[in-house]
Amino acid sequence: xxxxxxxxxxxxxxxxxxxxxxxxxxxxxxxxxxxxxxxxxxxxxxxxxxxxxxxxxxxxxxxxxxxxxxxxxxxxxxxxxxxxxxxxxxxxxxxxxxxxxxxxxxxxxxxxxxxxxxxxxxxxxxxxxxxxxxxxxxxxxxxxxxxxxxxxxxxxxxxxxxxxxxxxxxxxxxxxxxxxxxxxxxxxxxxxxxxxxxxxxxxxxxxxxxxxxxxxxxxxxxxxxxxxxxxxxxxxxxxxxxxxxxxxxxxxxxxxxxxxxxxxxxxxxxxxxxxxxxxxxxxxxxxxxxxxxxxxxxxxxxxxxxxxxxxxxxxxxxxxxxxxxxxxxxxxxxxxxxxxxxxxxxxxxxxxxxxxxxxxxxxxxxxxxxxxxxxxxxxxxxxxxxxxxxxxxxxxxx
Amino acid sequence: xxxxxxxxxxxxxxxxxxxxxxxxxxxxxxxxxxxxxxxxxxxxxxxxxxxxxxxxxxxxxxxxxxx
Numbered sequence: 001x002x003x004x005x006x007x008x009x010x011x012x013x014x015x016x017x018x019x020x021x022x023x024x025x026x027x028x029x030x031x032x033x034x035x036x037x038x039x040x041x042x043x044x045x046x047x048x049x050x051x052x053x054x055x056x057x058x059x060x061x062x063x064x065x066x067x068x069x070x071x072x073x074x075x076x077x078x079x080x081x082x083x084x085x086x087x088x089x090x091x092x093x094x095x096x097x098x099x100x101x102x103x104x105x106x107x108x109x110x111x112x113x114x115x116x117x118x119x120x121x122x123x124x125x126x127x128x129x130x131x132x133x134x135x136x137x138x139x140x141x142x143x144x145x146x147x148x149x150x151x152x153x154x155x156x157x158x159x160x161x162x163x164x165x166x167x168x169x170x171x172x173x174x175x176x177x178x179x180x181x182x183x184x185x186x187x188x189x190x191x192x193x194x195x196x197x198x199x200x201x202x203x204x205x206x207x208x209x210x211x212x213x214x215x216x217x218x219x220x221x222x223x224x225x226x227x228x229x230x231x232x233x234x235x236x237x238x239x240x241x242x243x244x245x246x247x248x249x250x251x252x253x254x255x256x257x258x259x260x261x262x263x264x265x266x267x268x269x270x271x272x273x274x275x276x277x278x279x280x281x282x283x284x285x286x287x288x289x290x291x292x293x294x295x296x297x298x299x300x301x302x303x304x305x306x307x308x309x310x311x312x313x314x315x316x317x318x319x320x321x322x323x324x325x326x327x328x329x330x331x332x333x334x335x336x337x338x339x340x341x342x343x344x345x346x347x348x349x350x351x352x353x354x355x356x357x358x359x360x361x362x363x364x365x366x367x368x369x370x371x372x373x374x375x376x377x378x379x380x381x382x383x384x385x386x387x388x389x390x391x392x393x394x395x396x397x398x
Numbered sequence: 399x400x401x402x403x404x405x406x407x408x409x410x411x412x413x414x415x416x417x418x419x420x421x422x423x424x425x426x427x428x429x430x431x432x433x434x435x436x437x438x439x440x441x442x443x444x445x446x447x448x449x450x451x452x453x454x455x456x457x458x459x460x461x462x463x464x465x
Contacts, residue, residue, distance in 0.1 A: 078464065079464070079465055084465050087461075089461070089465060128418060130422075130423055130455060130458065130459075131418060133458045133459070133462060137462070138458065138461065141461075163457065163461070164453075164457055167457060167460060168453075194463050233420045234463075235420070236420035236421050236459075237456065237459045237460070237463060240421070240456060
């Protein structure tokens with residue numbers, strides 16, 4: 001690695017970390033969450049970057065070389081469908097198989113009566129979450145996996161060998177990808193580790209959103225207990241996958257906590273207590289959380305304000321970023337707030353104008369990271385990402 | 399998108415009554431009972447068991463969280 005590249009990396013790391021701690025760096029850091037956008041830029045199809053992670057990694061490297069970004073996720077098309085296909089996971093529509101090759105992958109939620117967790121199985125989950133996942137959930141989501149007590153099959157055995165080895169290969173490859181980003185591009189990995197809210201896990205992968213909504217009325221105490229049973233495990237996975245140097249945040253991807261999926265009262269009772277506990281436990285160990293508030297979260301800001309100072313980087317999607325700054329800006333770094341429809345449909349001048357408004361409104365004292373509101377897919381115009389990047393570099397100097 | 403048409407699977411559920419703390423699939427306290435008396439360094443055997451068992455733990459939780 002050249003000394004120049006290492007110097008660039010260290011400058012960007014300092015800029016990014018300073019902003020995440022709600023401080024004022026030398027300039028506004030740029031950390032775009034780019035997913036299928038990278039494929040578009042690098043000339044790959046969605047199928048190529050989703051099904052062959054080596055192409056996804058290459059697409060990120062090409063973007064990181066060409067755009068002046070401080071940090072980027074090493075692969076934001078994170079679901080490697082080569083692995084999910086190899087183990088037979090049934091809840092994805094895969095580009096090139098179930099979908100045209102130029103469409104991003106989709107998550108499939110089963111009908112309520114075929115939810116991956118039945119309404120009468122809460123006690124099993126609560127008593128032994130890991131056992132439940134292996135014994136009940138996995139055989140349901142992977143048809144090749146047999147349930148305990150059923151005759152074994154070669155396909156069952158192969159599912160675990162394929163799955164275990166593929167997962168190891170994939171996660172090992174992230175290490176090389178992080179090194180490439182550093183040595184070839186001088187760019188910092190934006191995140192390390194994974195976290196989901198207990199309620200979201202129940203909604204996304206177990207009961208399904210509709211089934212869980214019924215449970216909130218029919219068996220609310222079980223929902224609370226299930227969130228409490230899941231929380232220590234989700235904390236453990238976040239710790240096991242986090243940055244050992246404690247510089248990079250754990251990514252928290254939230255789906256069903258915002259309006260209109262949950263009312264503020266439901267959020268306070270079901271969603272928030274266990275998630276708050278996990279974030280506080282991580283922060284006790286010096287680990288920040290990238291709080292990806294997908295959707296409209298402003299009705300919940302008063303609860304989020306309860307979190308310890310600097311414990312999160314609050315990413316703004318559809319909420320009014322100026323209101324978020326007013327409520328949370330003293331405590332937390334913010335990121336995002338540049339609308340995706342503007343990046344997809346607007347002109348470079350429209351984008352620059354909006355970036356100016358956001359920088360003027362929320363970044364004056366530091367504690368802001370430039371990004372789109374939501375993860376950028378292949379509808380994002382390349383010239384608009386270039387405009388966002390170049391304008392922020394010129395205007396966002398402290 | 400609406401859900402996949404799938405064959406119904408109703409697993410029999412002989413959930414073992416093993417206490418599995420976070421990070422663990424099959425605790426050392428259970429495993430050691432299956433082994434003959436350990437003649438060498440038991441701590442080493444335990445450490446390696448737990449490290450590999452944690453990989454099995456991460457496998458299922460990563461399936462749930464990341465895939």
